[in-house]
Amino acid sequence: MELLEQVPRGLRSRLLRRHRQGPLVWCVRGLYSCRWGQMYSTCREPGARTCNKVEMFFSTLLVVTFCISLIFLYFWGQAKNDYDDFDWFTFEALGFWFRWSVVLLVVTSMFFSYVALLTLLLLCLLSQRQRISLHWTHKVGVGVVLFFSVVAISVLSGLWSGEWSTLLLSFQVTAPYLHVGGVLLMTALAWPVAALTFQTTGAGRRALIGGPFLLLLSVLYLVPLGLYSPCIKDRTSLGPPPALIGHRGAPMLAPENTLMSFEKAVQCGCVGLETDVTLSVDGVPFLMHDFTLLRTTNVQQLFPERSRSPAAMFTWTQLQTLNAGAWFLSSDPFRTVGSLAEDERVRAQNQSVCSLLDFLQLAARSGSLVIFDLYRPPKGHPYRDTWLQRTLDVLLNQSTILSSQVLWLPSHLRSLVQEMDPDLQQTSGSRLPLEELQRNNIVKLNLHYRDVSPQLVREHAALNVSVNLYVVSEPWLYSVAWCSGVQSVTSNAPHRLNSMTRPLLLMSPDEFSLMWSLTDLTSLILLLLICSFHWWREQALALSSGPQTPLDTQIYGRFRTELSEVWSVSTVSSHIETATSVCPLTPGCAPPSPRPSGLELSLM
Known part of the structure; x- marks a missing residue:
């Protein structure tokens, strides 16, 4: 064990760190590529390519799909105020009432969660210098999400283009908090991005990876300078509620x-x-x-042959025979029927024109x-x-x-x-x-x-x-x-x-300035710490594996894991103890060479 203590501490921590991270990397690699092979594997050597051109294309496509689906999810989430208009439009087109707006929101959320998970797995694999190989089922899934998002944005932009104005209007309220969330997210992403940047050889490659990230983060830092919101005002200047x-x-x-x-x-x-x-x-x-009586009455049951006739072409006597409340209970257009008392439901059931x-x-x-x-x-x-x-x-x-x-x-x-x-x-x-x-x-x-x-x-x-x-x-x-x-x-x-006592997200200009200044400053400090740590770690690892440490080759040569095999430290210790017992550590006495294993012979 005394000989083991002579092994550089950085190398020993590196081997142990790889051993401990094996299950996590194995799980991430399995979820991303659907290859559940050996659990323990080493990183790719610095400068080695982690994927071919095809996989690079799909990795880029995954990131693009993530961005587009995020934009559409935010767009549709902020359009909630007008879901009733969308459902009415689909009713006019399809002839029956259904909450298609909610269905679209659920599907969009599921698709975004899927590509967000794949993007996170991709970043983890890149930060660990693992080989990138997206499984073909995920490639199909990414294509489906991209197709769905592009088609949905195109169709809604053509039929409902005004909602983009709603999206811009929402920034007047959410922008200060989106800024905080965006900066925190980019700061969290700095960990895998910094790891990948410092593991890459060549100044050009490092600039290609870290440059766009730093540029985007710098833009986020400066966004509040051009931000306007009517809700950033002193409370004393706030008027009465509408x-x-x-x-x-x-x-x-x-x-x-x-x-x-x-x-x-x-x-x-x-x-x-x-x-x-x-x-x-x-x-x-x-x-x-509505132009017809079909959506809000039982005209289909009483006058089936005139169900799509203009409402104005019925007599008042005929209109009085229609039920104008049962549809509300059956379709539940706003998902609020469950909040009504039983007597209110009975009354709603019997409403007339x-x-x-x-x-x-x-x-x-x-x-x-x-x-x-x-x-x-x-x-x-x-x-x-x-x-x-x-x-x-x-x-x-x-x-x-x-x-x-x-x-x-x-x-x-x-x-x-x-x-x-x-x-x-x-x-x-x-x-x-x-x-x-x-x-x-x-x-x-x-x-x-x-x-x-x-x-x-x-x-x-x-x-x-x-x-x-x-x-x-x-x-x-x-x-x-x-x-x-x-x-x-x-x-x-x-x-x-009517129950709101003050506007949401109301803050004074001083509070806003303090919020974004502290956010940017905290992010900058964390970014410097993250980059310093990854730079120090890569330098330490490079020194620990350099030619100045002959024990790295003599004793730990068996830890070469080109085929994803990692020996345990206990096995190394047993070899060292055997060598010590045969030849004490005295000048001029060299321990006998251990007998090569089958794996070593195959590697040789």
Whole structure:
């Protein structure tokens, strides 16, 4: 054992370290290449290639697939606010209702997890200088994920291109925290990247590996300098929360556009109610968003031959026979039916199509504002040319609602409507020049949430024109509207937003500066420590295996493991003890050469 102590300490730790890491490297290599051979193997020699050109191509393809799937996962995750619109679009195309948005989210998450795991395994193998050989099943899997991600991005960009604006808008809230997460992730990746960089021979190869990594990390360090978020502001400058307007009532708690849904919205603290109005064939205005009755009623059972006919081509008597609540319980569009009490489910089951008059009377009793889209009847409808007058008759002559409670949105014959009732609050559904807004007595803008900015809100507030955004259902989006100074939002989830006491992720400029400065500084220190350690380790290993240590060749030559064989230290110790017993360690006495084993003969 005294002779063993003379072995350089770096070499001995290197051998023991390889022995201990054998099972982990074996498991990583097996998961990546599906080759479950011998457990213990050595690293490739410094400068040796770890893969051929084909495997290099698939390794690059894996990294590209990881990046693309990550982008799509974030894109679809932030689009959650508009899942209802996506599901409605698929309903129009397929003819039946299903939560395809959730299915797409689950599939995307699974695919991303798969390629993320393969990418992590690849980095581990590279850091250990193991041979890279991706199994053909994984190659097929990576191709499937890449194809799925590219097709999904292309299709959604063509049909739903506005969601990219939502993605950019989300950065106004999440960017400070994405910066922290990105820097921490890159700092963690510095360990395998530094190991691979210092194990590679040649300055050019090292620069090719470490250069892009350091460049990307440097960009991340400087990102906060150009970052803007309305939620980075002092709490003293934060205005009141936007008022809530129930989008078709409270569609997460009751069937949309029913009396129960509007009552739920009032109970949730909504100051206004939003709906969609069309006219029956006998001139009764009623509430219906879709062009047909197929999605939200049982028209398929009662009128199967007319299930795809326009809703406006039914009489009011026929509409009253339809059930407008059972679909809500069976399809559970927002996955919220489970939160309803039993009596609420019974009531939802028995909801019917709501008339405009009943809706206005409910708003009159609760003192709620109302805003509605007014659909012109299709060709052949008896009220196609008098639809506006018929609606105004119900609004002004039959209901008891105050004109000041009505946000009049239809732009058709706006001047005539103003003459009939000047007290109606004229509302524009599009951005118009400020002069035109004043000329038309517009007091409110009803815009999509992607079309607004804090500057626009301030400009219109100076002219006493308030801004309402639709449809805002996610807390992060409500937080952006709150910090931007928006006066009201139309929401599918008033019960959730009403409970918020402050915007999400609100911080002062000083807190933000402190957060990103500490993050960058901590990352830089850890990066220097990681690089110093790997540089020191490779230098120590190079010295321990150099020609200045003859014992490395004399005693540990058997540890050459070209075929993934590693001898145990106990076996080495037994050889040393045998040699010592035959010839003591005295000058001039050399121990006899051990008898070569079968493995050594085969290697020779």
